[in-house]
Amino acid sequence: MALIVHKYGGTSMGSTERIANVAKRVAKWHRAGHQMVVVPSAMSGETNRLLGLAKELAPAKTTAAYDRELDMIASTGEQVSVGLLSIALQAEGLEAVSFSGWQVPIKTNSAHTKARIESIDDARVRAELANGKVVIITGFQGVDANNNITTLGRGGSDTSAVAVAAAMKADECLIYTDVDGVYTTDPRVVEDARRLTRISFEEMLEMASLGSKVLQIRSVEFAGKYRVPMRVLSSFTPWDIDINEEAKSGTLITFEDEDNMEQAVVSGIAFNRDEAKVSLLGVPDTPGIAFRILGSVADANIDVDMIIQNLSKDGLTDFSFTVHRNDFAKTVDLLKEKVAGELGAKEVTGDAKICKVSVVGIGMRSHAGVASKMFRCLSEEGINIQMISTSEIKISVVIDEKYMELAVRALHRAFDLDQEIAADKV
Numbered sequence: 360m361a362l363i364v365h366k367y368g369g370t371s372m373g374s375t376e377r378i379a380n381v382a383k384r385v386a387k388w389h390r391a392g393h394q395m396v397v398v399p400s401a402m403s404g405e406t407n408r409l410l411g412l413a414k415e416l417a418p419a420k421t422t423a424a425y426d427r428e429l430d431m432i433a434s435t436g437e438q439v440s441v442g443l444l445s446i447a448l449q450a451e452g453l454e455a456v457s458f459s460g461w462q463v464p465i466k467t468n469s470a471h472t473k474a475r476i477e478s479i480d481d482a483r484v485r486a487e488l489a490n491g492k493v494v495i496i497t498g499f500q501g502v503d504a505n506n507n508i509t510t511l512g513r514g515g516s517d518t519s520a521v522a523v524a525a526a527m528k529a530d531e532c533l534i535y536t537d538v539d540g541v542y543t544t545d546p547r548v549v550e551d552a553r554r555l556t557r558i559s560f561e562e563m564l565e566m567a568s569l570g571s572k573v574l575q576i577r578s579v580e581f582a583g584k585y586r587v588p589m590r591v592l593s594s595f596t597p598w599d600i601d602i603n604e605e606a607k608s609g610t611l612i613t614f615e616d617e618d619n620m621e622q623a624v625v626s627g628i629a630f631n632r633d634e635a636k637v638s639l640l641g642v643p644d645t646p647g648i649a650f651r652i653l654g655s656v657a658d659a660n661i662d663v664d665m666i667i668q669n670l671s672k673d674g675l676t677d678f679s680f681t682v683h684r685n686d687f688a689k690t691v692d693l694l695k696e697k698v699a700g701e702l703g704a705k706e707v708t709g710d711a712k713i714c715k716v717s718v719v720g721i722g723m724r725s726h727a728g729v730a731s732k733m734f735r736c737l738s739e740e741g742i743n744i745q746m747i748s749t750s751e752i753k754i755s756v757v758i759d760e761k762y763m764e765l766a767v768r769a770l771h772r773a774f775d776l777d778q779e780i781a782a783d784k785v
């Protein structure tokens with residue numbers, strides 16, 4: 360008998376018919392002898408609808424008072440889901456009980472709309488499991504030290520599920536979703552993208568932060584910190600498929616020291632259009648200039664991703680960096696105010712029509728030449744690289760947005776991601 364956490368996304372919970380299917384699947388696992396905790400999202404579209412209602416009354420303000428009420432509103436989506444799923448399980452003949460975040464409780468900090476989980480008390484859940492019940496816990500929500508309801512940020516149910524699995528030392532956390540696993544890249548862009556049977560947690564973390572939308576990034580951080588065994592799999596297989604087959608399907612997130620398999624050098628290609636580039640031209644190349652530019656950006660709570668400073672000529676240099684596209688106008692305006700005076704620079708320009716394409720692979724640690732292969736591939740396609748940044752297991756480039764799909768396809772081919780790893784390497 361194992362303790363298993365299942366997480367179901369909004370699409371899987373999208374109608375009463377689908378919820379009935381989820382119940383049948385959970386019942387199958389329960390009848391196989393497992394203790395089951397289930398963490399569902401709100402029904403698809405529901406969180407958007409709820410937040411939309413608030414915005415009809417008053418456009419989004421970033422005051423704490425407004426955000427508190429957004430959490431009050433948005434958290435109800437998950438509350439409906441757990442109640443419905445519990446009823447569906449009872450209709451299957453199982454004993455089931457649902458809890459919202461505060462009833463568990465899942466304690467978080469007070470950062471409304473993006474709260475972080477601080478602790479989970481599992482006593483009540485354990486007691487119900489010991490009574491033979493299936494326990495259903497709301498995703499996405501928690502409670503702060505002052506008993507205010509909080510939410511964990513969009514996609515936060517993944518994090519709820521992994522956190523519950525970590526707190527209860529579950530044997531596995533299965534994330535059921537509308538795709539059947541983690542792919543080498545987005546199959547909508549590259550037709551022969553391949554499902555990975557396994558991916559290391561570090562690669563998954565990079566993929567999530569670089570734009571792969573399969574898992575909320577915080578859930579992956581949590582899984583890494585507490586070494587939660589985790590699998591991403593489809594909720595659209597027939598509910599009555601063989602449980603052993605189901606248990607091996609999808610993509611397993613592995614931890615390096617327990618994974619002896621030969622890794623492909625590159626495991627995936629991530630991309631996103633969420634960033635924009637800001638450049639300052641003719642900046643005096645003096646000590647402290649990077650701090651003066653980026654310090655004022657940081658003071659405005661704007662996150663900077665890639666940074667590049669050119670070689671200086673006649674004491675002047677150009678300085679570029681990327682920010683989230685939503686912060687682009689604000690960043691340019693802010694620097695325009697300072698460009699001539701405080702910064703002593705010539706001009707601020709920007710380009711929102713860029714994208715970031717990254718190759719990710721843990722094998723890069725032990726294989727040289729990945730960067731040059733990537734750059735050769737892009738040059739053969741005639742794609743100009745505007746910025747580069749690297750970490751131990753990824754290389755990212757900024758290119759013109761219009762070449763994004765071309766770049767992703769070419770790189771996918773260049774790194775043989777459409778091929779299964781050759782048997783002699785396994």
Ligand code: ASP
Pocket residue numbers: 368369400401406407436498499512513514515516517
């Ligand atoms: N319902 C929330 C959202 O739509 C949380 C989740 O689905 O993970 O963002």
Ligand code: MG
Pocket residue numbers: 368369514517573
């Ligand atoms: Mg999700």
